[in-house]
Amino acid sequence: MTDANIRIPEEARDRLAAIAAAEGLSLRAYLARLAQTLLTPAERAERAEKARAALKAWNGYAPTVTEEQDLDSELDRRLARVTAR
Template identity: 50%
Template sequence: MADVTIRIAAEAKDRLTAVAAAEGLSLRDYLIQLSQRPPRPSAPVALPAPVVSSEQALAALFAWSGYAPTPSEEAEIDRELERRIAKAMGR
């Protein structure tokens, strides 16, 4: 692959170099990685209609995640949460 020169403001180069360094990359490697990312969509992504009830929100969450605890699992989770809160509060 042949190298090219790109002219940008020194401040922009410095910012890009800092971003690359924060990701553990050289500026050259960072720009190569950046060029290989898929383009962002040009139009905003349509959001689903708002959920109007907590039951609908839970149904949507369960449908999305596949997680649907049984009542006994919920009780155990609640007990564990209460235990952790008490521990954090020094009780």
């Protein structure tokens, strides 16, 4: 496996190294594991599309773009209210 150098702020490196050490991993192993758990934007979009298709097949739910935006706005409003407490 080829290594790569990534430049990040020292504070970020130290924080990641501390998290890795707490889990008994080297920073290299921790970052490799972290990369395997994250989705790219394309993978997230694909997963979301599959979830929408499954939901529609299961119960016929197929919101329009406007309905999705309204629901997102409502969720944002509720989250803002809860986090403000």
